[in-house]
Amino acid sequence: MTSLYANAMGPSFIVPLAMNNRRQPEVFTLRRSLCDPTHVRRRSRSSLKTSGVTMAAATPTAQCEYTLHVDADSRKYPILFSEGVISKPDTFKPFITGDKVLIVTNSTIAPLYLNQVKSAIAATGVSVFDVVLPDGEEYKSLDYVSQIWDVCMEHRLDRKSVLIALGGGVIGDTTGFAASAFVRGVPFVQVPTTLLAIVDSSVGGKTGINHPMGKNMIGAFYQPHAVIVDSNVLKTLDDRQLAAGIAEVIKYGIICDWRFFEWCEQNVERLSSRDPDATQYAMIQSCKYKADIVSQDEKESGLRAILNLGHTFGHAIEASMGYGSWLHGEAVAAGMVMACEMSARLGWISSDVTRRVEAVLARASLPTRPPPSVTLERFMTYMSVDKKVEAGVLRLILLKEPGKAIVTSDFPESILFDTIMHYQQLYKESPGTYEHATLGLPK
Amino acid sequence: MTSLYANAMGPSFIVPLAMNNRRQPEVFTLRRSLCDPTHVRRRSRSSLKTSGVTMAAATPTAQCEYTLHVDADSRKYPILFSEGVISKPDTFKPFITGDKVLIVTNSTIAPLYLNQVKSAIAATGVSVFDVVLPDGEEYKSLDYVSQIWDVCMEHRLDRKSVLIALGGGVIGDTTGFAASAFVRGVPFVQVPTTLLAIVDSSVGGKTGINHPMGKNMIGAFYQPHAVIVDSNVLKTLDDRQLAAGIAEVIKYGIICDWRFFEWCEQNVERLSSRDPDATQYAMIQSCKYKADIVSQDEKESGLRAILNLGHTFGHAIEASMGYGSWLHGEAVAAGMVMACEMSARLGWISSDVTRRVEAVLARASLPTRPPPSVTLERFMTYMSVDKKVEAGVLRLILLKEPGKAIVTSDFPESILFDTIMHYQQLYKESPGTYEHATLGLPK
Numbered sequence: 001m002t003s004l005y006a007n008a009m010g011p012s013f014i015v016p017l018a019m020n021n022r023r024q025p026e027v028f029t030l031r032r033s034l035c036d037p038t039h040v041r042r043r044s045r046s047s048l049k050t051s052g053v054t055m056a057a058a059t060p061t062a063q064c065e066y067t068l069h070v071d072a073d074s075r076k077y078p079i080l081f082s083e084g085v086i087s088k089p090d091t092f093k094p095f096i097t098g099d100k101v102l103i104v105t106n107s108t109i110a111p112l113y114l115n116q117v118k119s120a121i122a123a124t125g126v127s128v129f130d131v132v133l134p135d136g137e138e139y140k141s142l143d144y145v146s147q148i149w150d151v152c153m154e155h156r157l158d159r160k161s162v163l164i165a166l167g168g169g170v171i172g173d174t175t176g177f178a179a180s181a182f183v184r185g186v187p188f189v190q191v192p193t194t195l196l197a198i199v200d201s202s203v204g205g206k207t208g209i210n211h212p213m214g215k216n217m218i219g220a221f222y223q224p225h226a227v228i229v230d231s232n233v234l235k236t237l238d239d240r241q242l243a244a245g246i247a248e249v250i251k252y253g254i255i256c257d258w259r260f261f262e263w264c265e266q267n268v269e270r271l272s273s274r275d276p277d278a279t280q281y282a283m284i285q286s287c288k289y290k291a292d293i294v295s296q297d298e299k300e301s302g303l304r305a306i307l308n309l310g311h312t313f314g315h316a317i318e319a320s321m322g323y324g325s326w327l328h329g330e331a332v333a334a335g336m337v338m339a340c341e342m343s344a345r346l347g348w349i350s351s352d353v354t355r356r357v358e359a360v361l362a363r364a365s366l367p368t369r370p371p372p373s374v375t376l377e378r379f380m381t382y383m384s385v386d387k388k389v390e391a392g393v394l395r396l397i398l399l400k401e402p403g404k405a406i407v408t409s410d411f412p413e414s415i416l417f418d419t420i421m422h423y424q425q426l427y428k429e430s431p432g433t434y435e436h437a438t439l440g441l442p443k
Numbered sequence: 444m445t446s447l448y449a450n451a452m453g454p455s456f457i458v459p460l461a462m463n464n465r466r467q468p469e470v471f472t473l474r475r476s477l478c479d480p481t482h483v484r485r486r487s488r489s490s491l492k493t494s495g496v497t498m499a500a501a502t503p504t505a506q507c508e509y510t511l512h513v514d515a516d517s518r519k520y521p522i523l524f525s526e527g528v529i530s531k532p533d534t535f536k537p538f539i540t541g542d543k544v545l546i547v548t549n550s551t552i553a554p555l556y557l558n559q560v561k562s563a564i565a566a567t568g569v570s571v572f573d574v575v576l577p578d579g580e581e582y583k584s585l586d587y588v589s590q591i592w593d594v595c596m597e598h599r600l601d602r603k604s605v606l607i608a609l610g611g612g613v614i615g616d617t618t619g620f621a622a623s624a625f626v627r628g629v630p631f632v633q634v635p636t637t638l639l640a641i642v643d644s645s646v647g648g649k650t651g652i653n654h655p656m657g658k659n660m661i662g663a664f665y666q667p668h669a670v671i672v673d674s675n676v677l678k679t680l681d682d683r684q685l686a687a688g689i690a691e692v693i694k695y696g697i698i699c700d701w702r703f704f705e706w707c708e709q710n711v712e713r714l715s716s717r718d719p720d721a722t723q724y725a726m727i728q729s730c731k732y733k734a735d736i737v738s739q740d741e742k743e744s745g746l747r748a749i750l751n752l753g754h755t756f757g758h759a760i761e762a763s764m765g766y767g768s769w770l771h772g773e774a775v776a777a778g779m780v781m782a783c784e785m786s787a788r789l790g791w792i793s794s795d796v797t798r799r800v801e802a803v804l805a806r807a808s809l810p811t812r813p814p815p816s817v818t819l820e821r822f823m824t825y826m827s828v829d830k831k832v833e834a835g836v837l838r839l840i841l842l843k844e845p846g847k848a849i850v851t852s853d854f855p856e857s858i859l860f861d862t863i864m865h866y867q868q869l870y871k872e873s874p875g876t877y878e879h880a881t882l883g884l885p886k
Contacts, residue, residue, distance in 0.1 A: 098834045146585055153656040158832045181624070183830045184651060184662045185742075208627060213596040219627045220663065299628075387626045389601045391541045 066284060070291040072205060072298040075223040079203060079287050081280070086166075086191055086230040087116040089123040095189050095226045096121070098160025101128045104148055104175040105166040106135040109193050112236050117166055117191065129155045133171070138324035140170045140210050142218065148178040162187045162225075168194035168241070169201035169328060173219070176207025180222035190227040194237055195245025195279075196329050199252075199286035200307075202227045204294040210323055214385040215315040221299050229287075231280060239272075239365070244329025246271050246364040249282045251336060252289040254357060255306045258403025260285060265356065268363050305388060306405040309397040310335030313370065316382035320374045326367075333366035342419040343399040346411055353402050372427040376420045509727060513734045515648060515741040518666040522646060522730050524723070529609075529634055529673040530559040532566040538632050538669045539564070541603025544571045547591055547618040548609040549578040552636050555679050560609055560634065572598045576614070581767035583613045583653050585661065591621040605630045605668070611637035611684070612644035612771060616662070619650025623665035633670040637680055638688025638722075639772050642695075642729035643750075645670045647737040653766055657828040658758040664742050672730075674723060682715075682808070687772025689714050689807040692725045694779060695732040697800060698749045701846025703728060708799065711806045748831060749848040752840040753778030756813065759825035763817045769810075776809035785862040786842040789854055796845050815870040819863045 065082035085091045092101075101121050105114055110132045122128045131151045133144050152161070163186060165175035172190050179188035190202035208219015234242070249271065253261025264271075270278035290307070297304040313335030318326055340354040358368045370379075388395045388407070395409045396416070508525040528534045535544075544564050548557055553575045565571045574594045576587050595604070606629060608618035615633050622631035633645035651662015677685070692714065696704025707714075713721035733750070740747040756778030761769055783797040801811045813822075831838040831850070838852045839859075 142585070142589055149654060149661055153654050153660065153828060156828055156832070156835075158834065159830060160833050177624075181620075181651075181661050181663055183660055184649070184664050206627070208624075211592060211596050217596065217626055218592055218624050220624055221627050385596060385599055387602060389599070390603050391601065392599075 071295040079227040100161040103130040103164045108135040136324040166191045180220035187225045190224045193233040200248040244327040247329040247333040255405035305407040313338045514738040522670040543604040546573040546607045551578040579767040623663035630668045633667045636676040643691040687770040690772040690776040698848035748850040756781045
C-alpha cells in the first residue's frame, strides 16, 4: 500500500492513505468540516480523525481496493476504487435488487466497455438490457431521458430494477434523472468512465439535463446506490476529456485546500501523462473533498455551492457556444480563471493567485479565457438564468483567499462587468494568445 | 361550530370535530396508526388523541377555517380549508418565497378562478405569470411538463420562485412534477378545484405524468408547501367530476374505516347533491385518513399502497380506453368493485360486502364494472406495467375484511383471471345492464 502513494504523496497534512504497512483493512475518517471554508485553515493533523466521510483501504496491496462512504442525508453509499472492477460480477451483486438491469451508455463507451459490464451483471442472474445514446453534452436533453423511459417501459422495468450509468458526466446526469423519476425512483449505480465524472459528477446526487436556455436546469437531487471507479477506463480516455477532468481536480485545491492546489502545481504533468499513482491519488483525494461537502450539504443550501467555482461563467460559455462545443471541464477552467480574476479585482486575493491558477490550467492544456464570441451581453443573458440566481440576485462563487471559496452576491456589478470586459479587451489586444488548436476548439 | 357538523356527524368513534362550544382554537390529534389495517379494529376513542396528524379548528364559527397538518418525512405542511380562501392575499403570503410565482391551470378552470387567484397573489407584491394547459387526463404528459419548464425559463424563475397548481388531479400531478425538477426543486402550492383532487391527489406528494404505456409511470415524491382548499370551487364542478371524487371518498371507508363507509352509505345522496355540511365533513375526514397514512409511509414502502385500492384495475381501464375516456375516479370505482369481488372469491370477505360497495357507488352515478372492451388480455398487458409489480410479481390491494385493505401478491393467478372473466361473462349475459349514458361514457 505504501508503494501506491510513495511518489504521489501530497503534503503531510493530507490524509496519509498509505502511512502504514499493516495488512489489515484500515478505516479512517476525515473531519466533516475538512472543506468548510470557515475552518479550512485551522485544521490540524489530529483533527482529521473525526468526521462524516469514512475511507477503508480494504486490501492493502498494489491492487488494493479503496472504498469511500458518502453519508448524504437521503442515502449512504460507497465509492469503490479498483482496477478491473467493472468486469467482476461481485462488484455489482450487492447493488442489484429485482430481476432486471438497464445499462445506459453512449456510442463511444459501448464498444469499449458495454459487453464486459453486461456480462458481469448477467452473471449475477438477472436480465440485462441496454440503451446506447449518442455521445456529447448536446444530448443531455429531455428527448434522451424520454428515450430511457421508453426502454424502461418496453422491458417492463419495475421499482426494484436498477439503472446503471456507464459513461461520463452526461450519461451519469441523464441516467440519474431518468432513475429518479421512473416509477418515482429506482436504484441506480454510477460507473463513471471519464476523469471528470469520477472526481465530480458521479458523486453527490446532482442529476439532470440541460434546457436550451440553461445548463442543468431540469433535474433532481437523487443519490446513486453506489459509484464504481475502475481506473482502467482512463486508459481509453482522450486527452481533451482527460484535461477536462484535471480542471475539476485542480478546482478542489482552489476552493478548499490550497496545499492540494500546490500538489497539483507540482504534479499536473503527471496527471496529464496518466501516471497511475498520481491519478489514483488525485481521484481519491477529490472524491473525499466532494463526499465530505455533500455529506454536510446535500441539497446545496449553502456550503455545497462552492463546488461550482467557475461554473456560472462556464455554464454561460457552454450555453452560448452551444452544448458540446466546449467540454464542461474546459468551460469551468476558463470560468475559474475569471472567478479568480474577479476575486483579485475585489481585493480578496492577490493577482499572483490568478496567475498561478491560469498557469497550472494552461499546463494541463486547458483554456484559460472565455472565447471572444461570448460577449458581455451574452454572459449576462446566460448568467441570469443560472440556478444560483435567487429572487433576481446573482450569486457567484469567489475566492476570499487561496483555498477558501465563498458563495456571495456581495460585489459591485461593475466589477463583474469589468472582469468580463477584461477578457474581451485582452482578445482585442492580443488575439494571437487565444489559441486552442491543440484542443480542436473553435476560435 | 357544532352546527357545521350537526347533520353530517359520523358515527361516534370518528374524531368529533365539533364536540364542544369553546371559542378558542382547538388542536387535537389523530393516532398515527388510525388507518393502519393491522390496528384499525382495535382503536378506542381515547386512543384517537395521540398521533402524527394534527387538526386545528382555527375559528369555531360557521365560517371557520380548518387546518390539517401533514407530517411527511420530507416536509411538514398545512391543508387549509375555508370558503373564499383563494381570493385572499393572506392565504398565499406565508407560502411565497422569492419574487416570482407561476400559476399552472387548465382551460376549464382559467375562466373561473385564474383572475382571482392571480390578483390575490399579485397583491402580495410579486410578479405572477400563468400557463394554461388544455383540460384532460390525456394532457398529463411529458409534452406539457416540458411546456411548464419552458415558461419557467422564459420568465427567469429561480429556486425561490413558487409554482401554484390551480386545478384538478392532472394539473396538480403535472405541476408538482414540474416543480420537483425545475432547478432540482422549487416550492409549489396545491389549489385543488375538484373533489377528487381535494380528498386525494393534492395531499401526499405523489406527482407525475403518464407514459403512453402506463399511468403515473414518470414522477417524483415531492410534497407541496401547502394545500389550499376552497369549498366554493365545488359549486362549478360538473356532476361527473363530482362523482369521480365521491369514489375516492368512499374508498377511505372501504380500506380503513368501515364505519365511515357506512356513513357514506347513509349520506351518498347528500354528497351528490352538494350538501355543504356533508361535503365538508367528507373532505376533512378523507384528508385526515390520507394525511395520516402519508405521515406513516411517505414513499409507499408499505402501508400507503392501500390507498390504491381499485387503482391497478382502474389504471388498466384508463390506459386501455385511452386517457381521458374514463375519468380516473370512474375507473377506480369499477376497479374497487373488482378488488372486492376478487377478495370475496378468495373467501376473505362476504359477497354481501361487494354488493354494498357496488350499490353505494352506483347511487353516486359511478360505473361499477369495467367496460367490455377491456378484455382479460388487455387487463393483463396493462397491469403488468403497474408500479406495484416488483421483480415480475403483481401485487394487488385487496380486502382482508370490510374496512381493512392489504397489499398482497398472495393469491392464485386463476382467481384474478376468474374475476376479470366474471365481468366479461356478465356483459355477455346481460349487456343491457352496462349503461353509462348518464356519464356520457363510451359503451
